[in-house]
Amino acid sequence: ALLDKFEKYDLLFGPSPISKFENLAKELGGKVNIYAKREDRNSGLAFAGNKLRKFEYIVPEIIAGDYTHIVSIGGIQSNQTLMTIATACKLGLKAVTVQENWVPIPEAEKATYDKVGNIEAARILGGDVRLVPDGFDIGMRKSFEEALQELTSQGFKPYPVPAGCSEHKYGGLGFVGFADELIKQEKEMGIKFDKIVVCCVTGSTAAGIFVGMAQYGRENDVIAIDASGKPEKTFEQTLRIINHTSEILGLGKKFDTFNFDTRFGGPVYGIPNEGTIEAIKLLGKTEGTLTDPVYEGKSMQGLIELVKEDKFEKDSNVLFVHLGGASSLSAYQSYFS
Numbered sequence: 001a002l003l004d005k006f007e008k009y010d011l012l013f014g015p016s017p018i019s020k021f022e023n024l025a026k027e028l029g030g031k032v033n034i035y036a037k038r039e040d041r042n043s044g045l046a047f048a049g050n051k052l053r054k055f056e057y058i059v060p061e062i063i064a065g066d067y068t069h070i071v072s073i074g075g076i077q078s079n080q081t082l083m084t085i086a087t088a089c090k091l092g093l094k095a096v097t098v099q100e101n102w103v104p105i106p107e108a109e110k111a112t113y114d115k116v117g118n119i120e121a122a123r124i125l126g127g128d129v130r131l132v133p134d135g136f137d138i139g140m141r142k143s144f145e146e147a148l149q150e151l152t153s154q155g156f157k158p159y160p161v162p163a164g165c166s167e168h169k170y171g172g173l174g175f176v177g178f179a180d181e182l183i184k185q186e187k188e189m190g191i192k193f194d195k196i197v198v199c200c201v202t203g204s205t206a207a208g209i210f211v212g213m214a215q216y217g218r219e220n221d222v223i224a225i226d227a228s229g230k231p232e233k234t235f236e237q238t239l240r241i242i243n244h245t246s247e248i249l250g251l252g253k254k255f256d257t258f259n260f261d262t263r264f265g266g267p268v269y270g271i272p273n274e275g276t277i278e279a280i281k282l283l284g285k286t287e288g289t290l291t292d293p294v295y296e297g298k299s300m301q302g303l304i305e306l307v308k309e310d311k312f313e314k315d316s317n318v319l320f321v322h323l324g325g326a327s328s329l330s331a332y333q334s335y336f337s
């Protein structure tokens with residue numbers, strides 16, 4: 001495969017498992033079959049999740065370059081920063097995470113939002129967790145640059161990993177591998193997934209899956225659901241990553257768009273809407289599976305809505321990509337009390 005020319009460092013258990021959500025499908029009228037590929041159960045590191053697949057293609061350069069720290073950035077309940085720390089632990093390196101005020105924290109969560117869930121785990125793993133007041137933006141950030149400069153001036157060699165690994169030159173490769181893995185699983189299962197529904201914020205997950213499926217002429221099977229609440233910037237960044245990943249892979253194709261549903265990212269990044277909470281509860285009640293109010297609750301809301309709108313062919317096989325994130329639920333306890 002095209003991906004073979006890139007070095008990979010194993011961080012996952014192996015192929016991530018695929019669940020069948022029969023009860024959910026029935027609850028939605030039995031019109032389609034619903035499956036989920038479980039990146040939320042893909043590794044033994046922290047709470048697992050999509051970032052580890054991305055780090056598998058970033059770690060070789062970190063090892064080769066004798067870096068002393070991995071530095072990354074996210075919101076207070078970021079999965080990215082937690083998984084950066086977990087990966088650093090595995091490599092015997094230090095981690096510095098810049099965690100910004102990306103979410104307008106609800107009054108009822110103020111006392112605990114920066115103490116529970118992902119940030120609690122980050123501290124337990126020994127991360128140097130730095131809270132800064134800057135607001136949400138998926139691009140490159142001053143606070144991030146400052147942390148890098150500080151470490152360099154102290155004689156360390158920090159390795160920068162941007163938000164969601166997405167602006168990293170190899171950020172899309174992990175999920176190209178996801179697509180190759182999925183094609184193998186389709187053959188083993190004797191099934192073809194007609195549509196793939198995936199959450200999209202900094203873009204490299206959806207971009208990788210898009211490019212990976214484009215190797216098989218199936219890029220249009222991918223439906224990215226916005227959870228950034230700033231869909232224009234996310235669309236632009238994701239499309240850029242699609243074309244960059246396609247180029248370094250040598251796919252020899254350029255793209256000018258991808259399926260992007262912007263209806264479910266509201267009200268803002270990190271705050272659920274009514275439909276998000278309903279989706280989390282519906283999947284929970286029917287399948288005993290947890291999703292979170294920031295990311296997968298919104299992409300599950302999108303999947304449910306698309307089924308209700310008959311956007312999927314009757315009896316088609318719809319694959320939900322579960323990227324993790326339920327570990328932040330304790331920071332949103334007031335939505336479920």
Ligand SMILES: Cc1ncc(COP(=O)(O)O)c(CNC2(C(=O)O)CC2)c1O
Nearest residue numbers: 074078079080164201202203205295325
């Ligand atoms: C559980 C979960 N699901 C989906 C996504 C969206 O992935 P992309 O950023 O690759 O589009 C994240 C990202 N999280 C970010 C973070 O800081 O944790 C990068 C935003 C995620 O954590």
